[in-house]
């Protein structure tokens with residue numbers, strides 16, 4: 001469909017084209033010098049000691065789960081209001097997923113109190129997700145984790161460029177995982193990065209990312225090694241040079257992109273506060289700096305989400321919702337699961353278009369359509 005206002009849009013230009021061409025002409029296509037440079041630049045950007053580029057964000061999460069030792073017989077506590085990959089990564093290790101509720105309808109991140117209530121003798125890790133790029137309550141989550149001796153993994157797929165108390169989201173826990181999927185604040189088409197300040201986790205990830213091998217093809221090409229051993233059951237989760245080249249350029253553009261997102265979000269909020277007061281606008285509280293990955297709204301009770309979305313579609317406006325709760329999916333369904341806040345927010349949540357290249361005119365069209373739909377005359 002040809003949207004007048006798409007939900008998201010990627011901004012790729014001459015810089016990415018040039019960087020990709022350079023790789024194609026270099027004669028070395030897989031994980032090598034460009035990937036190493038991308039890792040170093042991203043590590044410096046977020047303030048982490050180690051960064052590992054991988055083929056997608058889910059692979060980063062899987063490696064993080066393995067590196068903190070999750071496996072058969074363990075439990076990990078995760079939010080349900082997230083993309084399914086957060087939970088799947090835990091399941092891949094053989095560990096069991098235990099869902100915890102979000103803080104409130106005003107802050108859609110997993111609640112430290114709800115996490116603590118779900119801890120059992122088998123709990124080994126907490127996987128948080130910075131919803132929309134907004135910070136989870138990391139000081140409190142780390143306090144709970146320390147008290148119960150649990151690992152903390154941050155699903156920071158939405159959160160690149162976000163921070164809390166001046167510390168980047170993704171660097172608070174034992175490991176942080178970014179996604180560079182095509183709709184993220186920075187993209188490599190498919191791709192991800194795991195960051196950590198823990199040398200032991202770093203060593204594990206280094207080995208598991210490439211088949212459990214002790215040296216890489218790149219090391220051997222450079223003459224730094226001539227053979228290898230296989231010391232663990234690893235995977236092929238490597239990033240290639242083409243994607244890393246795109247990533248380096250995207251990282252340079254990220255601060256400006258996030259700044260424009262913030263500007264657009266302020267415009268949305270102001271317009272809706274004035275003209276659509278019944279609309280729920282989560283994340284009003286000042287808590288760190290958000291990467292503003294998405295703009296979520298909560299429809300007033302009684303407004304049917306699909307009818308609302310259809311009405312916007314008629315204007316050529318694309319919307320989405322984040323997310324169908326993971327505990328509703330067949331493979332995660334449990335009869336007695338009760339996540340009151342997650343259920344209620346997920347039922348009413350809609351995501352409006354947000355991307356750096358969005359024009360004020362495009363945004364005005366969205367604002368007008370939402371206000372018109374929710375105006376009293378409509379009900």
Ligand SMILES: Cc1ncc(COP(=O)(O)O)c(C=O)c1O
Nearest residue numbers: 056057058083085157179180181
């Ligand atoms: C919250 C969240 N977690 C994990 C992922 C998985 O990332 P990827 O698609 O790069 O595997 C995504 C993105 O798609 C996501 O939005």
